[in-house]
Amino acid sequence: QVQLVESGGGVVQPGRSLRLSCAASGFTFSTYAMAWVRQAPGKGLEWVAVISYDGTNKYYADSVKGRFTISRDNSKNTVFLQMNTLRVEDTAVYYCARVIGGTRSGWFDPWGQGTLVTVSS
Amino acid sequence: QSVLTQPPSASGTPGQRVTISCSGSSSNIGSNTVNWYQQVPGTAPKLLIYSNDQRPSGVPDRFSGSKSGTSASLAISGLQSEDEADYYCATWDDSLNGVLFGGGTKLTVL
Numbered sequence: 333q334v335q336l337v338e339s340g341g342g343v344v345q346p347g348r349s350l351r352l353s354c355a356a357s358g359f360t361f362s363t364y365a366m367a368w369v370r371q372a373p374g375k376g377l378e379w380v381a382v383i384s385y386d387g388t389n390k391y392y393a394d395s396v397k398g399r400f401t402i403s404r405d406n407s408k409n410t411v412f413l414q415m416n417t418l419r420v421e422d423t424a425v426y427y428c429a430r431v432i433g434g435t436r437s438g439w440f441d442p443w444g445q446g447t448l449v450t451v452s453s
Numbered sequence: 454q455s456v457l458t459q460p461p462s463a464s465g466t467p468g469q470r471v472t473i474s475c476s477g478s479s480s481n482i483g484s485n486t487v488n489w490y491q492q493v494p495g496t497a498p499k500l501l502i503y504s505n506d507q508r509p510s511g512v513p514d515r516f517s518g519s520k521s522g523t524s525a526s527l528a529i530s531g532l533q534s535e536d537e538a539d540y541y542c543a544t545w546d547d548s549l550n551g552v553l554f555g556g557g558t559k560l561t562v563l
Contacts, residue, residue: 376555377541377554440490
């Protein structure tokens with residue numbers, strides 16, 4: 333079955349870096365765009381970034397542009413989120429999701445279970 | 454504040470029909486399809502409706518979606534206790550070049 337498993341979350345100090353991974357299985361990874369979506373404690377969903385099936389196109393939310401980088405390794409069926417210069421407001425559960433209908437789409441299915449990132453001194 | 458506007462809460466009794474609205478603009482809902490997600494607290498979101506009005510396999514036909522102009526709606530008929538969850542609309546925005554989520558609607562089954 334289609335499955336996404338995130339890893340790499342944890343507690344980090346403001347200004348430091350963290351790299352999230354999302355391992356995919358059960359589908360042809362190299363033919364789908366992938367996205368990261370986050371949810372701060374007690375808040376709603378916020379889209380973070382998306383990468384096209386071949387990695388050539390990437391889009392970011394203004395809140396993370398210039399600090400976060402999305403990438404993928406199609407040989408390992410994995411998508412990454414490199415998070416630099418982390419801020420307290422980046423604290424959230426980070427979900428990865430498969431994107432249906434092209435890179436510029438809000439159709440996500442399925443979602444991973446999420447990984448918690450806590451930015452605190 | 455989200456550019457896609459949803460009511461923060463909605464409620465109904467078992468068996469009732471409830472609707473949740475999602476209001477946007479020409480650069481998002483007006484020019485792209487809308488998707489809906491259901492999130493039970495403590496779990497990952499789940500796709501409920503895609504491409505405005507399509508249900509994935511496994512989603513009961515009690516759930517339906519519609520879109521008109523720059524607004525969309527999610528309707529739940531025959532409300533059941535297990536429908537108690539948070540509901541989000543989402544779509545691409547051509548001006549922002551990114552995905553927008555609505556602020557979410559907390560549905561309570563009384």
